[in-house]
Amino acid sequence: MSLDEITRIVTLETSGTTARPKRIFFTRQDLEATIEFFSRVLAQLTRPAEKALILLPANTPSGAGDLLNTAMARIGGQGIAPGPVTDFSHTLDILFSHEPSVIIGMPVQVLALGESAKAKNKPAGFVRHAILTADYVSPAVTSRISDSLGCRVWEHYGMTETGFGGGIDCPAHGGYHVRETDLFFEIIDPDTGSPALPGQWGEIVVTPLNRRAMPLIRYRTRDMSRFLPDPCPCGSPFKRLAPVRHRYSGRxxxxxxxxxxxxxxxxxxxxxxxxxxxxxxxxxxxxxxxxxxxxxxxxxxxxxxxxxxxxxxxxxxxxxxxxxxxxxxxxxxxxxxxxxxxxxxxxxxxxxx
Ligand SMILES: [Zn+2]
Known part of the structure; x- marks a missing residue:
């Protein structure tokens, strides 16, 4: 592998004061796998030529927002990616001038946008789906976004180390179906490191299966979850992780x-x-x-x-x-x-x- 093949390097600041920032490397091929995953998800939620408003970082090439944008273009739709909201009225203008059928963003940002649209008596029924990511999604947030924007709400789980995309919930809304074609997930006891029993809570560790630039083996996410043992009512054969409520630290x-x-x-x-x-x-x-x-x-x-x-x-x-x-x-x-x-x-x- 030559450095010329590296398309993207992400530097992650860690929350501790003593830990050094981590760097994650991706080749074009690594990022293609994520675009493919996002395309499959978005193709299920949108019809051709529809738009998605993407409120995730998109000003750096191959960031989460940029990959979603590319995925929308691949399926014949259009991404609008202003990035995380900093200017309220600007994002509301975009929302009501473009009328996207999907909004993708962090829970608090989408909640605030929905509440604002409601306060201004804007009929927001054109948004059919909101995909929330990068934070815990409380049922209270789901029901308020669903009420203010008149849409269905989906939870996505992923992080930079999983190539951004990791898993998404389904019509049964009980947990995320993980992206098993690219990622191998395990649950371990965070104190001993040994595998958790089936259905038992523990820390999520992930091994990307096809990563070329930077293989990670049993990467510890610090996120706590468990595998849901029963078959999902939606019929998907992919394994389901229970929604992540907690990180191992920060409690x-x-x-x-x-x-x-x-x-x-x-x-x-x-x-x-x-x-x-x-x-x-x-x-x-x-x-x-x-x-x-x-x-x-x-x-x-x-x-x-x-x-x-x-x-x-x-x-x-x-x-x-x-x-x-x-x-x-x-x-x-x-x-x-x-x-x-x-x-x-x-x-x-x-x-x-
Ligand atoms: Zn399901």
Whole structure:
């Protein structure tokens, strides 16, 4: 393999302060496999000449957005790839002038776009499908996007190391069918490294099967999931991974023995009408850690005086933590939502000294 054959190099910043950034290399052939996967997915959701609005990084050649764009062109459609939303009104203009039948983006971005369209009384029925990626997708987010845009919502799982595409859910909506023709997935016990029993939760490790530029063997993703043992009602023979709720790191252990992660908070706070994102900070008081939540809405005046008690049953982990005083909750803050590109920096609980 000569360096001339390398088409794309991605440098990944890792979340730790001591870990060095990783570099992932791809040949044209490696990227072709991803384009093929994206084409197959998009061909099922669109008709010829339809458009897809792609809200993922597309300004670098062969980035996720660029590969999706190429996939749309391959199937006779058209991709519109402005990248992650930073200018609200600009993206809304694109949405309503092009009327794409598919939107692909991060959950918070698509949620905010849908809520904005709804607030402006725009009839958004032309969007038939939203594909969400790069973050946990709470059922609350799925139902609100489905309501505001009048579309079906699909979850995609993938990362740079899998060549961006990894797996996507199906009409049964119970987990992702993985891209087994190109990727070999396994579940291991994250502490011992030994294979998990069938159906048992553990860390996802992945081995790309045909990668030329940079073979990865049993690459540890830090994402926690399990294989769903039963055949899928949709009839697909491809293995199914349960939706990834947690990463092995980035969770907070509480004194009542439970572990709190951002998805536990998503399941509650995205249920509050008008909330399109929130900031979570935990003070590390050894006695009773205090959780501070700042809710973000397009119009913060609509989310004053929220009665959080009625939403608590949607997150057994948080409800139990408050009941057992393993955690206390500060009064909720509110602020205006602004678009932030969270593609590279995952949403997380911020730990305060
Ligand atoms: Zn299925």
């Amino acid at each position: 907070v252990s509480l004194s009542n023995g439970s572990v709190l992660g951002m998805p536990d908070l998503d399941d509650i706070f995205f249920r509050i009408p008008g909330v399109v994102d929130f900031h979570a900070a935990l003070s590390q008081d050894p006695k009773t850690p205090r959780l501070g939540i700042t809710l973000k809405a397009l119009d913060p005046s609509q989310i004053q005086n929220v009665d959080i008690q009625k939403f608590l049953p949607h997150s057994p982990v948080l409800e139990k933590a408050l009941e057992t005083e393993a955690l206390c909750l500060s009064p909720l803050g509110t602020e205006a939502f602004e678009f932030v590109d969270t593609y590279r920096s995952k949403r997380k609980i911020h730990l305060q000294a």
